[in-house]
Amino acid sequence: MSVQSLTEAVWDVLSRVNDPEIHKPITELGMVEKVEVDDEGQASVKVLLTISGCPMRNTIEHDVHAALQGVEGITGLDLEFGVMSDQQRDELKTKLRGGVQERVIPFAQADNLTQVLLIASGKGGVGKSSVTVNLAQALAARGKKVGVLDADIYGHSIPPMLGIADADVTGIDDMILPVPVGDMKVISIGMLKQSRDQVIAWRGPILDRALQQFLADVYWGDLDFLLVDLPPGTGDVAMSLGSKLPNAEVIVVTTPQQAAAEVAERAGTMASMVDQKVVGVIENMAYLESTCPHCDQTHRVDLFGTGGGARVSEALTLRLGYDVPLLAEVPLDPAMSASGDAGVPLVQTHADNPAAAALTGLAERLASRKRGLAGRKLNLVVN
C-alpha cells in the first residue's frame, strides 16, 4: 500500500477515536495535529490535548494505539502529545457551543429537546441522591444520553455514589467538561471545591452564578435527559433554577412518614410557584421485605408507616390542579445503601432487586415518553 493510502487509513481509524470526555472524534475536535507514515509503515501521530496535564491522556494514548493496531501495513506507532494553543482552544469551544460564541443555557433554548428532571425532596436523607443515580443509570442502560448535575450544595453525595469521589474536572479555559461515568456525564457542585472537606456556604448571587456556570459553562453535549439532584427543602437553588430552566419538571421524593409527606408537599408547591411542572412523587423506603423466621414466608413490613407518597400525590394533585401521580414505591433495602457506599448503582449490579426494579420500571416509562417542542415555554424576556 502506498504511503498516501496508509496515511489516509490512519486518519480514518483516528476518526473513530473519541475524546473520552467530549465523546466526539479527536479528528473532528482538531486534536490530531499530524499524521505521517514512512516507507517502512512506521506512523508518527501528534495529538493535541485541550489542556496540559489532561487527566484523559492515558485513555487517549491507549485508544490511539488500539485503533492503529488494526491498520494493515502499519508496523509501529510513534505517538507524541502536545497542548492546544489559545486560538485552537477558542475554536474548539466555539465548535462545541454549536458555533455560538457566548455562553447560553442550552436547556433553556427554543430548540432544546433534553428532558430536564429536578429531583426534589422536602427534607434530607429521604434518598433523593440514591434515586437520582439509579434513575440516571437505568436511563443510560436504555441507550439514553444522560447528564447528572449534583446541585445539592449541602450534601453533594453523587460522586461517591458513582465511584468518582476523587475525580477532577477538566476545564478548557472557562468551559468545564463533565466527568464521564459509563455513558453518563456527571458534574457535582463538590467538584468545584478546593478540598473535599471544604464547606460550601453559597447564597444569593454567588450561588446563582455557580448554577449558571453548571448549566451554561459545562459542555453537556446532546443529552436526552439531565437529572438534577436538588438540595432538600425549598431554598435558593430551587428558586434560581426556576428561572434558569423554565421547562424543567420536578419529581418529589418522600418517605412514608406523615411529617416527611408534609414537607414534601411544600417542595412540590415551590416548584409550581416557579412555574415548573411536578411530574410525580416517588415514595422511597416505602416498606421492608423480610423473611419470617417462623413461617419462612416473605412479609411486607411497614417500618415507617404507610401512604406518605400517596398523600403527597393526592395533596399536590389537589393543590396544583393537575394529576401528580405516585410514580414508584421503592422498598427499603440494605443493598441500596451498600451499593451507594460501593459507588455502583443498584440497578446496574442487582437489576432483579425489588428496589432496583421499581426505579428501572420508572426509567422505562420516562424513556418512552414522547416529548416535542410544542407547548413548551421559551425563556424569552419581554422588555
Ligand SMILES: Nc1ncnc2c1ncn2[C@@H]1O[C@H](COP(=O)(O)OP(=O)(O)OP(=O)(O)O)[C@@H](O)[C@H]1O
Ligand atoms: N431504598 C433504600 N433502602 C435502603 N437505604 C437507602 C434507600 N434509599 C436511600 N438509602 C440510604 O439512605 C441514605 C440517604 O440517602 P441519600 O443520600 O440518597 O438521601 P438524600 O435525600 O439525597 O440525602 P441528602 O439530601 O442529605 O443528600 C444513604 O445512606 C442511602 O444509601
